[in-house]
Amino acid sequence: MMTSAYPVRALLMAIFLLMAGSGFLSTLLAVRLETAGASAGIIGLVATAYFGGLMLGSMRVERVMARIGHIRAFAAFVTVYSASSLTYAIIDYPAVWTMLRFVDGFAMAGVFVCLESWLNQQASPKNRSAVLAIYMIALYSGQAAGQFLLNLGDNAPDLPFMVSAILLSIALLPILLTRMEQPRIEAVAPFSLKRLYQVSPLGIVGTLVTGAMLGAFYALGAVYIQRIGMGLSQIALFTSCVIAGGVALQYPLGILSDRFDRRLVVIACFLAAALVCAPIVFLDIGATGTIALGSLFGGFSFALYPLCVAHSNDHLSEDERIGASSGLVLTYSAGAVAGPLIGSAGMGALGPAGLFVVIGSLALLGGVFGIWRTFARAAVPADDQQSFQSLPRTTPMAAVLEAEDDPSSSR
Template sequence: MLNSVYPVRALLLAIFLLMAGSGFLSTLLAVRLEVAGASAGVIGLVATAYFGGLMLGSMRVERVIARIGHIRAFAAFVTVYSASSLTYAILDNPGVWTMLRFIDGFAMAGVFVCLESWLNQQASPQNRSGVLAFYMIALYSGQAAGQFLLNLGDSAPDLPFMVSAILLSIALLPVLLTRMEQPRIDAVAPFSLKRLYKVSPLGIIGTLITGAMLGAFYALGAVYIQRIGMGLSEVALFTSCVIAGGVALQYPLGILSDRFDRRLVVIACFLAAALICLPIALADLGATWTIGLGSLFGGFAFALYPLCVAHSNDHLSEEERIGASSGLVLTYSAGAVAGPLIGSAGMGAFGPAGLFAVIGGLALIGGLFGIGRTFARAAVPADDQQAFQSLPRTTPMAAVLEAETPIQDDH
């Protein structure tokens, strides 16, 4: 498998550095707004702007990349993000930060499209699964490691923004110095939502709810930890452990879903997430239990998106999967746009407990919807299910990398 990584090592290093430099910014901004006395609604609005920019960028940046090329486009998007990171330290204003987060989301969409289309070109049918697996490792390990940069703000409030800009700037080097041929972007046309729902109701509703759950968590998880009396180091550890838990359980749950009715695994993940949210919301657990349960929550919640995509693909022909997966990425993004607003409303109404009460309620709705679907349609036989593949929730371009991975027979 290491042989599959060597040709794309520059791209994997770039995504690790990018996520280390940018993945903690949403947490950092939420912490700073909370300290400044901003309401949960304002914090949620700032977070929603990022997901809105990511969603719009996913649909628009391909034109920019096609016009100026991957390397120059990548450099432009990363430069904008780096400049934005420094601007947060200069202009401490929620309105300005909302605008900057929208720009960040749009720029990050461009980065993802550049890197994922490049990875797609470099991957072959024989090593595509390995490339995708290492891409996921680089992405989530960078995001998890970056959370600990929050602690730099204890001694110098502006230092985390500066380190973010430095890491983003360094991430340019592996791509600017590469000798790899620039890829051609093939347009990915997503299914209409109506058709996607008809093909797989649980796939699209599950993806939408998952987006709302994780959008709310990314926006307000740090605020929850602070409002229950924990410090910045606990915020960093909690967020990092949730991400790490999400990585750890994806493959075991995916393998389980290959062997049984995948819907039952989706339902179990939704109900498990709902059950875990209950004590986090209602009990005074202390740091150890809160972080431990957060890791379990991440394990089940992060697995839901690839499980819903795999379930949808079980009902599709191979040539339909790219369009469907692309549509599901955008559906997830739509949920992520709504999630911070729903979560902030919950916190505004019920205090800190409102965040995980809302996330748990969304998970319960997803589980109940899944139970209803088991009575509406017969299960796909386990031998006919597509093999589970863990995949990122980034842009429709990731659907190309995932959907062209050869199907393996594990039965």
């Protein structure tokens, strides 16, 4: 794996620094809004703006790159994000923060497309899986580590925003100084969502529900922790443990899905996520119990997106998979846009626990839909299933990175 990492070390360093500098902002903003007395609806709206910008940006930023090139586009997107991070400290107003989060999402889409298209160019059929795995490790480890920057705000409220801008600015250096040839954007053929549903109903519905679950969590998980009386350091630890749990269980669950009917693993993950939410809602489990269950929630919920993509690929030909995977990324994004609004409505009606009532209900809905699909269609034989591949929930360019160039390697 280290051999595969060396040629793309500049890209891996850039994504680690970017996620460390930006991944905690959603948590920080939610905490600040909650402290200022904002309603759950306002906090959810601010979070929704980010996912809306990410979704729109993933469909539009390629035009910018085609016009000015990858390095200049990357520098422009990161500079905008860095400036936005400082603006939060200057203007403390929810309407402005909503607009800034939309800009952040659009800029981050540009960053993801830049880096993922570069990784796609550097990867070969022999090491593509290793490169993607290393990219996932760098992305999620940066996001998990960045959560602890929340603690900087205890005595200096503006310091986390400044550190965010510093890390984002430093992330420019590996790309600006690289000698790697600028990549060519791979065109992703559109794939009808109607056709995708006909091919794999569980794939597209599962992806949509997963997006809503995780969108609600990312937007309001910190607010829940704060409202039940836990401090800033515990918020950082909780969020980091959820991400770490998500990384830890993806591959074991993926391997399991390669050996059995993949739908059963998807259903089990949905039902397990719903089951984890139950004690959070109904029992007084304390800080340690909440963090432990958060890790389990991350483990089961983070695995759902790549499992749904793999399940969809089981029903598609080789040349359809890239377009279908890009459609699933956008479906996930649509769910993530709706998730914070649904979650905030739950918290407004039921109090802090309403967030996990909503998330648990969505997970239960996904599990029930999956059970119905097991009766509606026969399972794909295990030997005919596409091998599981852990995937980032970023932009359609990740679908190109995931694609296997050597047809002989797919089952």
